[in-house]
Amino acid sequence: MILLVYIYFSLFIFVFVSLWKALKYAKMPMHSRWELYPVPKETGERAKYGGSYFEDYQWWAKPREVSHVGELKEMLKEMLFIKNLFVNQRPFWWLSYTMHLGIYFLGVWTILLGVGALTEPSGLPSFIYYATLISGSVGALLTALGSIALILRRFTDTTLRKYTTPQEYFNLLFIFAVVITGMMVWVGDPGFNYGRMIMKGLFTFTPFTHGGVLTVHIILLGALLVYIPFTKMSHYVGKYFTFHKVLWENEPNLRGAKIEASVRKALSYQPKTSWSAPHINNKGN
Amino acid sequence: MKNLKPQDMGKRTEQLVQLGKLMDLPAPYDQPGMEPPLTVPKDAWKEKHCTTLDGYVGIDTLIRPQTKAEEEQVVNSFLSGLAKIFSDDVNRNFLQPLVLSIKYCAKCNTCSEACHIFKASGGQEIYRPIFRSEVLRKIVKKHLTKSGKMLGSLVGADIDINWETIARLGELAYRCNLCRRCAQACPLGLDNGLLAREIRKIFSQEMGIAPKPLHEKGTMLQLKTGSSTGLTKPAFLDMLEFMEDDIFAKTGKKIKIPVDKKGADILLTHNAGEFMTWPDNPAAFAVLFTEAGLDWTLSSDMIGYDNVNYGLWYDDVQARRVAQEQFKVAKQLGVRRIIIGECGHAHKASAVSMDRITVGEDKIPVESFLPLLWEMVNRKVLKLDPQKNNFPVTLHDPCNVVRMMGVVKPQRQILQAICPQFREMTPHGVNNYCCGGGSGFAIMQSMNFPEFRKQVGSRMKFRQILQAFQGSMDPGTPKYICAPCSNCKGAIRDILEFYHTTEKFNIHYGGLVELVVNALVDIEKPFLEFLA
Ligand code: SF4
């Protein structure tokens, strides 16, 4: 029972803190424009070569065109394939992507476990069974492989080692430990029946049986879920803002435009404190 | 120091690095003796300034303290500024991008390969984009976070915060051109250029320390006299008269340059450095705008004749003050739009960075001159003969125009139309390399800083230029680097002089409008002087 509550708790913290962080970023004051081209929401070829509406003669007199599809496509490429890393640093991408892909697979696996738990009473469809099997095993292997490879790479590469803090090794090790304990449970139950059992327990709020290794695994996983949003591993939140709200945010402030009201509001803000350099308070004299 | 780490910034050693083997240059600069050796700083500079980073002095106003108390005062002032950049009260305009870039670095080191300074230096550790960021991050961790205070080195809060750390970090913020090429490469969208700029802001806005050419003789002078060149209104008006005579002598065209014309369609603004150093550039604009029959004007109002905004590089408060004055001029003249001439950072300042400081009636649309110029060429408003420009031409992309603003195509279309031997640099467009003059470097002339700029900062650009002209290096063939930006021109002028490239290989530089005027059918003599 305690373990059940613990899982609820860690899931809640994970979601709650992640959302809270997102909200915190979303509520930050409007910043100066700081876009960086290429901006994928520009239309047509421009999205590719990095052009913008500023290329149009009298751009401000033309209707603004934005390609949300282009933006979405670029976002998905980044999310699903870590495109920037692929393009700019292939060797590291192999390792990082192995781990991230593993985590994505485990995400899918978790959903499939849920679906499995719901369908099991009326007979588990075999494709759910096999999809769970594949996503779980591939996910676990890739995550384990990726995280340990990243640790080794960081440790053996003289440059990376200089910049990696003990905490950053710990983070990777933490992920590795969670996956390894998971794999230890899995060895004793290759069909992931225990996973569906836990899901059922979660859905129906009924305690489930758990052996020693499973207990350790759940405790570690729960701790990881609680820990992630407090660390920079929560970059799933940050990345949205760096791209959407900073690098790709190029909305012009035109007379009468929608953004004008927000600009007006931002301009009306009166700071309560000030910088201390002499020229700041002397109005440039 | 061997195997240098960010933590070493706090060590009281004499000089962290001495630059040695730099990135190789292509032929003919791959031969020994084509480049003077790097120098060491003078003792007097060591005593007075901070040379303990790499031996160069970028911040001429950063003075070594004489007493312990003075040292502490500097450190405390830095730390107080550090807290302020994270404040949603005084740093509202950059809080979100700053926090994101501080928090999420995955230390994947992808950004290093993108940085021309790091590459040109032969891979010096201190110029790695994340080196600087990591020092800042460590100070933030140690000074501003609970985890840093409790867990210390476990979470990366392992750095000594003393005068040397702070001074070196300040200097290091001036070893970055703020070109943001590294940010393009970052898988998390983080921005080491922004972090360098925030450090510069702490120095200027809180500690009152900024390079003289940017601050005292830059924004301060501009706010006082109207121009960072010190150019006053009467001198400006004189200059225009002289320019009209010069245009007549060169092109046979009698032109009256419109000044302070109320209600004109276009207010054209230039970097005042053009009037002083490259008057052919504003003259070429005058020829083309008159030829095309545009309804345009220059302004002789305070600040109206200088579109620069050095604040962009180091101080938000100054940037805003300058921009406000500039927009006011346009409003008072009652023009329909502002067109920015060949100045990259003025493009970014007026059209992008300062886009959100005015609203309603005060908001005058800002355009780059490039789409307008392409419109003129494309619609055949101008009678042009490309054969007049039949020599190798390459294009330098000012970062502020391409990467920060997305104006990429019009300049290429123009060059393709008027220069039969146009060739691109590699890489180009939004992936260009900075000229090495970005973020104030082009005008920072104190002590040995120009050596850093010329041999490290501009090295990648020099390499690209040489590569673009491979096969045409014969001194009998004139070659032209088109650099539509005053600062880029300044940096390129300095490298061509430094490496004697013009004299040895007949490589010249200049703007874009000069090329267009040179191609005008109805002028007899070449407008570009090196062709005369
Ligand atoms: S902004 Fe440019 S100069 Fe600065 S670290 Fe990045 S790539 Fe290097």
Ligand code: SF4
């Ligand atoms: S590329 Fe981005 S995440 Fe990677 S080290 Fe550089 S700043 Fe950090």
